[in-house]
Amino acid sequence: MAALLLSVAWLALPTMASAQQAADAASDIRVVGHRDPEGLLPEQTDPKAVSAISSDFIVKQAPTLNAFQLVNLLPGANVASSDPYGLSTSSSLTLRGLGQDEIGVLMEGAPQNDIGYYYAYPSQFADPGNVRRIALAQGAVDIDSPTVGGAGGLLALTLDDPKERPGLLADLSAGSYALRRVFVRVDTGMIGDTGLKAFISYSNTRADNWRGAGYDTRQHVDAKLLREWADGSRASLALSYNDANSSSYPSPTLADWQAQGRGFNYDARYSPGDTNYWRLYRAPFRNLYASAPVHLVLNDRLTFDGTTYLQFGYGNSPYGTQLATTGNFLGEEALAEPIALPGAVDGVATVLGNYTGDQMRNGQVAKLTLQAGIHRLTAGLWFDYGTDRVTQTYTAIDAQGMPVDQWGYRSKAIRTADGRLLAYENQRTVTVTKSLFLADSIAITPRLTVDLGIKGVNLLRNGRNYLPGPQAGVRRDSYVALPRAAVHVAIDDRQQLFANITTNFRTPNEFTLYNSYDGGVVSTRGTDSLKNEYSVSQELGYRYIGPNLSASVTGFHYKFRNRQLATVVDNGGALVNSTLNAGGQTSYGVDAEIDYRPARGVSVYVSGEYLRARIDDDLPVGGDFLPTRGKRAVSSPTLQLGGGGTYDDGLLFGSVAGKYVGRQFATFMNDESIPGYATLDLAIGVHLADWLDGKRTDLRLNAINVTNPRVLAGVQAVTTNAVDTVGREGTLIVGQAPAYYIGGGAAVVATISRAF
Template sequence: MALNIDSRCLLLALPVLLLANPAFAATPSDDADTIRVTGHPDPEGLLPDQTAAKAVSAISAEFIGKQAPTFNAFQLVGLLPGANVASSDPYGLSVSSSLTLRGLGQDEIGVLLEGAPQNDIGYYYAYPSQFADAENIRQVTLSQGAADIDSPTVGGAGGLLSLTLDDPRARAGALLDLSLGSYNERRAFARVDTGTIAHTNLKAFVSVSDNRADNWRGAGYDTRFHIDAKLLNEWGNGNRASIAVSFNQADTSTYPSPTLADWQANGRGFNYDKHYTDGDTNYWRLYRSPFRNLYFSAPVHLVLGDRLTLDTTTYVQFGYGNSPYGTQLATTGNYQGTQALGPIALPGAEDGVATVLGNYTGRQFRAGDVAKLTLKTGVHTVTAGLWLDYGTDHDIQSYTSINPDGTPTDIWGYADKAIHTADGQLLAYEDERTTTVTKGFFLADSIALTPRLTLEAGFKGVSVLHNGQNYLPGPQAGVHFASFAALPRASLRYKIDDRSQLFANVTTNFRAPDEYTLYTTYDSGMPSGQGNPALKNEYSVSEELGYRVIGANVSASLTAFHYHFRNRQLATVIDADGALINSTINAGSQTSYGLDGEVDYRPAKGVSLYVSGEVLHARIDDDLPAGGDDLPTAGKHAVSSPALQAGFGGTYDDGRLFGSFALKYVGRQYSTFTNDESVPGYATLDLSVGVHLAGLIDQKRTDLRVNLINATNPHVLSGVEAISTNALNTIGRNGTLIAGLAPAYYIGAGRAVVVTLSRAF
């Protein structure tokens, strides 16, 4: 039986006041920015007070604690403006999910946990099922438009998702959460707080969780074992230092992504095969993805004087995993890069062909530090800092034999257990190792021009270096990419009164080409993918104009935004000496603009109603090269960019009964650059109801909660898993017939019910 640990410690006692700790750009004194409101304070942190001169949304532990305990960070922010979450799993365990902000994808969104980057150093993607357990998260902050100037990210044009862990508690205690749900969901979470240790200022917590659930559609199951820990020391006048550790080991299913034709023919029945037959490459056990990750983060804040502070975050990460698939190999006719191989002995081969597990393994190491000094002098607050990041990524596509019943002999894809050639070489389709070094510096000055008006101007410079080695025989041995991005920014904030403010900003962001765009790949000795080291950084300039009010019973925010991108990077098909192969190209420019808004209404104590929305106009500015011609895409809608999104949520807590609801509508999303295929709009609804049992049994905090996920059980496609230039055959600008390629989609998750009992000790 899976031991499952659902950490509800966050519900114990992190008041919303923690969330109302605004980060104003700069002021001559802290009192000048204090916002004092009487009335009904936000009980759930659906719209915590913000003062930054940019669009910022957030949710707190109080709101998180009413959601399903299995939800990952993407699912938790689904109600916030601009957040388009495509999830194929109701419990948030599978990696088959995505998040876009204002139409910008996961590789454009920076993700931080305790100040440390969580994005994959190869693809820049982040995988929310690997993050900290929800019960240990104090706050999730979503900056839709721009990352902070000191954020250690290289792809923040789409914004920044930042997770802050709960602090260890001053008093010793423990928490146990047990959950049971649909599809044999079983989860347990346990957390222990040491309290203040002896006569020191040290305090710590450690939590363990274990989760297991069957696939809600098709055969298979998901498992997740997770550990979070944090050690904190606070002393003097605001000094603090902490070390956070997060370990995750998961073995999750990859849900197959249908084309539109597959969906129309099979609906939710589009799955991997439940039973194995000889030669079956679609068997579900061939598509399980084991991953193991270990993260360390050590943020430190030191008060060096009345006007000078030092902030530094050192981080180290290790990761290894496999994204396998079923395929077949022949005993003859194989190649290693461009080198033809002799006959290979394949276990289980019949008539010279064997069904095998195709591995795509990645082994990553990453370490870095971001440090800044902040000096307050007169009306100025000057910030200066440095960022250094070093990472290695070794990716191998190899093959592992399977047993007669279809089970892989090794699901992890370890090289020593994989298939080798007759002379002992590892048989590999790809074998490449990349070292990435990122260096950055930043300088900003926040000037209180008047008691109400603050101007901030800053500059950030970032260099990215990729050095790689292609270990397969062929003309490409090493790869190299170096770039520098100059990122100026400026903002204004005008404090109308103690409760309302106007803000405006201009920011620049970039995305360096990911390492995989540099390598040439081969199939049967011929190029199947063309590396492109001549790519330029994708660069964007964005502007925001916003109004924010923090009222006694109503808080609201409205932001108008505009983006212009140049050197958009696009994976597509090119004509290379008459052969059509995959490559990444410069796709020109794109323009986006729209409105984000959110309102939190608190009509009575313990009651909160929340509405959010986004209107988005995202257009492709240029025709896209494809197949030696240009596709007619200028003026078309950008992909995965719904023109309309709306959210409606609410919470209730009277001290005995509590509950919440979250309704989200996502409009039509195009899946091709020619707009010849799309996903219809859809809506989802999550509900929860619970009871605080403290006082009925004893005075210890005890909660019983029921979560209903996807209550209406919509049969929908929830998002685009793989975009395409054009789904239908299209005539290019120069008269060439450009063959269509069907996009692939996420199937929206089905209904699930989870019951959780939470007990504090």
């Protein structure tokens, strides 16, 4: 907390008497041509593949879309969303076949990934109207990024700066499934002589579930306070608060989908004993993110950059289940006395099963950059401390199926006869991450730059299992050195070549450390001996930035050891994130994107990816091995194609965006898959400012998934094999059915935006 206050204090510093560091002319590319109205494929000079969208593109999209949905057109991005509005937490993003637990996510320089399971939840991020830019690095992650497990790339959100002048912006939206949304943003302009400026926004969204019973609500607040100095120094404080109650859509197996299709839903009405009632599957979450990035120009050769962050979050992912008054266990301890269950009939009651997470996280990343002749030297530190309190408890429901407490608070949960918390899982984990990084960017010639760097990361997990049994404390300590190198060549003012080699690692998630109990015996034994994932990736790319045409093509190659693959397991009725060790994996392919601007206000964008991802090893299952060597990796479509176009002449504007995702396998044995599918979004709008008082007034209509494809959009839970298979040693390995995301349906949203 002290570090956060120190960073915020820079906002009030007087003007510093130092000159801004001179820009490197070799990396400063400027072209003259038609401005890109779509905001796709902006100028880049990084020695790695980077795609991005800007506010020019974001402002034309449906106002409820989350960050994953917004980057869907970019090469390599495979997005599976369970609802068209992006309000549900049931969503997935993969890059080059690597899941979202392999993708680092930053907002204003602060990490957004879950500290225990590495997931990020885009429905909790900042409102799109406050986002200036979303950058997607499909492979290499910046050496100073405060992330672990970034083999899949980096998604970085940058918030809009406060405006120079006071103002108010209001958006009103209405749409399909009784959607209603209000968004209001107030900018202070320059506050007196302080040099400070700020904005604060509030949004309120409600929509019925597009399939099945239920509805989603979301309240959100974003704020940013900024101070800038003439020499290029700046300091800011960004806050983002989210309060949502989202419905989790059930994920069918292939058999469920073939039998029921979109009718695979929770029950709309409650009857006694029903554990499938929709109110038992509403997930409330509250989160607060604070980030204080600082950039200080200390002299003409030395700069300091630091980001201090603080996060709090609490939520429940509940489910319906039944409890008996007798025959219960707490860990391995049999409960001799019956428990009190409100509403029990013949000793059995339907209850709300809670899976709650209570997280706190704070940290700081800081670096110094020194320009010394042809060398730009960087040295920095990253420290992160987080706690994660996870419990699976039970809460009573009333006669109508309404939970007594939807939040799953321990103080209101069902207890044993002697007053202890009745829990299927009860643990607390402390995760401490420490990192040192060093880098040198060498300008060998004005057009040739070589980057060298190394990052050392130490990740310590220390936890306690509060359930009675053989396990009490758990501990895992991992350290790894991650070298990297890159080359950038500016062929001329428009053409670039780049190449890089990057290393990454990640530890198994915290769930693997703990024992699980079923009927008083250990059903899954926690271990600290699982090997860390380690990967080496390479990229070779070409980039062209012209006045009317921009393009980028990148070839990539990955080699994994102990590939950690996220899945979902049924843990006592709750769907819990878990990890499988998939052994070795080799992937290679090509990403490409083109942005063509034939006339002012017109943009055409096309992207694509070819991916070949193969499993290198047979998979150990029990005492045998599944013959998986050479099989295709799961959730890794061979082909993806995206295309879009926009038109904006200052009066009328519109856009079209289409995406095709190829076949995806759901098991390591490749014995079950879902076919390829395509989606299409349309938008049309009008700028009314010139017809009124000159102030921004826009009216737009967004059509999401206009073709309404009835498809499975992605794999929610992978399995080793879906069909019974004989292993290498002759053992019959029983198949388990994977689960899938049902693609969101069609929706239409009308929005009017007005500035005051």
